[in-house]
Amino acid sequence: MEAIRNEENMQQLKKVQKLIIGMGEALLCYGAEISRVEETIQRVADHFQIEEVEMYVITNGLFVNVHQQEEHTSTRLKYVPSISVNMKKLCDINELSRRIEQENLSVDTALKTLEQIRAAKNEPxxxxxxxxxxxxxxxxxxxxxxxxxxxxxxxxxxxxxxxxxxxxxxxxxxxxxxxxxxxxxxxxxxxxxxxxxxxxxxxxxxxxxxxxxxxxxxxxxxxxxxxxxxxxxxxxxxxxxxxxxxxxxxxxxxxxxxx
Incomplete structure (x- = not known):
């Protein structure tokens, strides 16, 4: 049972990490400043009760390391090749970060919403x-x-x-x-x-x-x-x-x- 619980915790940790690094990548792609990306990652991680999150964000990439208890650690590096300013999608992702806190969205729901925002068509x-x-x-x-x-x-x-x-x-x-x-x-x-x-x-x-x-x-x-x-x-x-x-x-x- 302990092994199963640890596996579930690790899977949940990786989902949260996928969410925060996906939101950070999207914010960078759509023209957000570095402080906004860092704040969004920290707020989402705090909401999902991640004990410790370490990040390093620059204009074309981000590094995120999350810890949950001593035995649960996950690290990911994401390269952002180009920036194309899109204020509408930028506002949508900011709204998603607020909804995660206010409406207590699950990780799966937040991931699905993030993918919908990124897949949405641009202006005609x-x-x-x-x-x-x-x-x-x-x-x-x-x-x-x-x-x-x-x-x-x-x-x-x-x-x-x-x-x-x-x-x-x-x-x-x-x-x-x-x-x-x-x-x-x-x-x-x-x-x-x-x-x-x-x-x-x-x-x-x-x-x-x-x-x-x-x-x-x-x-x-x-x-x-x-x-x-x-x-x-x-x-x-x-x-x-x-x-x-x-x-x-x-x-x-x-x-x-x-x-």
Missing amino acids: VWELVLSSGVGAAAFGFLFGGSMWDCLAAFVCGVILQMFFSFLEAKHVNISKVLLEIIGGLLVTILCVILQRIGVSEHLELAIAGAIIPMIPGVAFTNGIRDIVDGDYLSGCVRLLDAILVFCSIAIGVGLGLKL
Whole structure:
């Protein structure tokens, strides 16, 4: 009986570990800051009465070690290859962590809910395309552009997102640096063409608005937050990634203006 009880406890421990490392991985994938990932893991582990949990979280991976009594220990390392910001799924996982505490969800129910969140479809392409266009036009207006400049920024934002969505649908594997350079180049050439045919009035304002959808605002903000929270390694990595994107966009815009 003691051996059976120990086996059941070990299986329960591994389920809890699978849940917390799955939630941590998903939070990292969808753009959460390091402190949020650590807090979520700790809260879920405390709810399921894990005696001790040790974690090490960075931007592209996490290490979780859980202890339940002296003889029950489980360790897992999870690599997170890429980050794709998805605020809806990020909010859904935050809501799941609250439900686990408030509604006392079982491990199996929480695991099932987590898989449903991760398997849920992303926003339809038309919403992304329209949002990109509206965002580009709005920032073009905020930068002081005329209605014609906003129209040019809207057209460029729509075409830019359609281009990115096409590459994603075709599973084209392009490095982030090259992709951002191509995006900046495409936007600049489109803005120049629209100005030449008389659509926009101020080229620089139209370009400034059109490149906004490519700006990694979430990564830059989270990098600063990680550094403030003392996660210097992850914060510097996020900031370096954001700065690299900024430079890539600038190279693309510069090439477009030269051409």
